[in-house]
Amino acid sequence: MTRRERYEAHQRRRSLVIATISTVTVVAAIYFLVPLAPGWTKVQQSFFNGETLVKTFPKLLEAFRINVMIFAWSAPAIAVLGLLIALARDAKSPALFPLRIFGAAFTDVFRGVPVILTVYLIGFGIPGLGLPRPWNSPYIWGSLALILTYSAYVAEIFRSGIDSVHHSQRAAALSLGLSERQVMRDVVLPQAIRNVVPSQMNMLIALQKDVSLLSFIGPVEIFRQAGVFKSLLANFTPYVGAAIIFLIVTIPATRYADHLMARQMRERR
Amino acid sequence: MPKLELQGVIKRFGDRTVCDGINLTVDEGQMVCLIGASGSGKSTLLRCINLLEPIEDGAIFLDGEDISIPGLNPQSVRARIGIVFQSFNLFPHMTALENVMLAPRRVRGLFRAELQPEVEALFARFGLADRMHNYPDQLSGGQQQRVAIVRALAMQPEVMLFDEITSALDPQLVGEVLDVLLMLKKQGMTMVMATHEMGFAREAADKICFLDSGRIIEEGPPEAVFDHPSHQTTQAFLARALK
Ligand SMILES: Nc1ncnc2c1ncn2[C@@H]1O[C@H](COP(=O)(O)OP(=O)(O)OP(=O)(O)O)[C@@H](O)[C@H]1O
Numbered sequence: 001m002t003r004r005e006r007y008e009a010h011q012r013r014r015s016l017v018i019a020t021i022s023t024v025t026v027v028a029a030i031y032f033l034v035p036l037a038p039g040w041t042k043v044q045q046s047f048f049n050g051e052t053l054v055k056t057f058p059k060l061l062e063a064f065r066i067n068v069m070i071f072a073w074s075a076p077a078i079a080v081l082g083l084l085i086a087l088a089r090d091a092k093s094p095a096l097f098p099l100r101i102f103g104a105a106f107t108d109v110f111r112g113v114p115v116i117l118t119v120y121l122i123g124f125g126i127p128g129l130g131l132p133r134p135w136n137s138p139y140i141w142g143s144l145a146l147i148l149t150y151s152a153y154v155a156e157i158f159r160s161g162i163d164s165v166h167h168s169q170r171a172a173a174l175s176l177g178l179s180e181r182q183v184m185r186d187v188v189l190p191q192a193i194r195n196v197v198p199s200q201m202n203m204l205i206a207l208q209k210d211v212s213l214l215s216f217i218g219p220v221e222i223f224r225q226a227g228v229f230k231s232l233l234a235n236f237t238p239y240v241g242a243a244i245i246f247l248i249v250t251i252p253a254t255r256y257a258d259h260l261m262a263r264q265m266r267e268r269r
Numbered sequence: 270m271p272k273l274e275l276q277g278v279i280k281r282f283g284d285r286t287v288c289d290g291i292n293l294t295v296d297e298g299q300m301v302c303l304i305g306a307s308g309s310g311k312s313t314l315l316r317c318i319n320l321l322e323p324i325e326d327g328a329i330f331l332d333g334e335d336i337s338i339p340g341l342n343p344q345s346v347r348a349r350i351g352i353v354f355q356s357f358n359l360f361p362h363m364t365a366l367e368n369v370m371l372a373p374r375r376v377r378g379l380f381r382a383e384l385q386p387e388v389e390a391l392f393a394r395f396g397l398a399d400r401m402h403n404y405p406d407q408l409s410g411g412q413q414q415r416v417a418i419v420r421a422l423a424m425q426p427e428v429m430l431f432d433e434i435t436s437a438l439d440p441q442l443v444g445e446v447l448d449v450l451l452m453l454k455k456q457g458m459t460m461v462m463a464t465h466e467m468g469f470a471r472e473a474a475d476k477i478c479f480l481d482s483g484r485i486i487e488e489g490p491p492e493a494v495f496d497h498p499s500h501q502t503t504q505a506f507l508a509r510a511l512k
């Protein structure tokens with residue numbers, strides 16, 4: 001071991017010891033101090049009731065399947081629609097000018113309105129037209145509201161990805177005699193999409209959480225199910241259970257997105 | 270009839286005139302070198318010939334045919350004139366082979382299998398036979414630049430344009446790329462290149478054009494331009510460049 005390595009090993013040990021001590025201190029402080037708060041026993045009873053958690057957890061998990069289902073059919077639709085909107089907004093041919101205007105209006109509107117409002121307006125409004133079953137299902141119109149809103153954001157991310165491809169790539173492709181369309185499809189888009197994968201991952205995570213907003217127009221997904229249990233058992237623990245289920249899905253996904261992002265940063269340099 | 274002819278080409282960016290009435294003739298099989306200070310308009314001129322930049326005035330003829338008519342579809346012209354850039358500009362998401370095959374497949378409408386022998390022969394000729402399946406970031410600068418040349422050649426162009434293709438290379442890699450140019454010259458390719466490699470220009474070029482602020486202020490065979498420059502600006506430039 002060289003002198004330098006000995007020194008660095010010593011430094012690493014030191015950092016580890018300090019980090020451990022400080023973490024233990026903070027955790028211990030929370031563990032001992034929080035229960036001293038006057039309302040703690042009540043909070044513990046109504047939010048962290050082990051028995052209630054065990055009893056409701058399987059049902060919550062089952063309700064979560066609805067979230068997964070809505071997510072599973074919305075996400076591909078969002079990807080496709082988002083990409084189409086992005087391409088429409090960058091269309092150059094004058095014949096497609098109306099498409100550009102439409103694309104711009106679309107993104108402005110759906111990014112400008114709170115998701116919950118869109119869910120309400122579309123989810124209650126369209127079935128209100130008196131459509132026959134199954135076309136009055138809140139699953140359809142709630143999903144559509146999510147698809148429209150998220151496509152607007154996803155489209156903007158795709159556009160930033162298209163902009164991030166250096167113009168010399170376009171020039172090189174054009175110089176070979178490719179048409180504008182071929183340049184977009186074969187050269188620009190593949191690179192643009194790869195560049196925005198981490199950002200789009202974050203949109204997917206957000207979507208997974210926002211599926212719960214559909215509970216307000218009918219579907220008994222996990223948040224609604226937790227609400228049912230809350231009323232039934234007069235206890236908030238089911239909400240904590242729902243939060244735990246979300247975290248089991250979103251924490252690994254978030255870590256993965258961060259990992260992709262970090263890797264891309266390294267590659268860029 | 271010259272292979273390529275430029276008559277009074279004018280190119281502006283805003284109110285900046287970057288090509289200011291360029292006249293140039295390039296005969297079949299000739300190698301013409303454009304030299305001149307940074308910013309004198311060499312790259313812009315090459316991009317105009319390839320129709321990557323529309324010109325404001327003047328005309329460009331390929332085989333006597335005006336290719337600079339406004340509104341003309343540039344695709345068919347670009348397929349006949351290859352260009353290689355200083356910064357390679359390979360497509361990073363494709364292997365060397367895919368880079369080379371893309372345009373022939375899309376523009377010449379050929380299938381991979383039809384192209385394979387032709388393209389493999391090109392790779393072999395430029396010493397890249399064992400690099401076909403590598404991605405650009407797995408290749409050295411010299412190899413990347415040779416792949417870029419192969420990519421342009423796969424379109425079977427009649428004229429090749431080179432824009433300082435060795436400027437981004439480590440000095441020890443410059444030779445392998447310049448050798449490729451000599452090989453092309455031997456095969457009778459018509460070439461126009463912008464370069465800072467004065468030694469190479471002197472050896473290999475049939476004609477040297479010296480650009481200054483968007484004008485060709487001196488042109489002729491290498492011996493004439495390098496040894497007896499008539500213009501003061503040329504003398505000053507060469508004194509600096511050959512030092
Ligand atoms: N797209 C553009 N928009 C505006 N100005 C430009 C553009 N491209 C080039 N120019 C300007 O035109 C002039 C000529 O540039 P050009 O790249 O053709 O010079 P060059 O002779 O190739 O120089 P170098 O030896 O540095 O490559 C420069 O002043 C440059 O700033």
Ligand SMILES: [Mg+2]
Pocket residue numbers: 311312313432433463
């Ligand atoms: Mg240049």
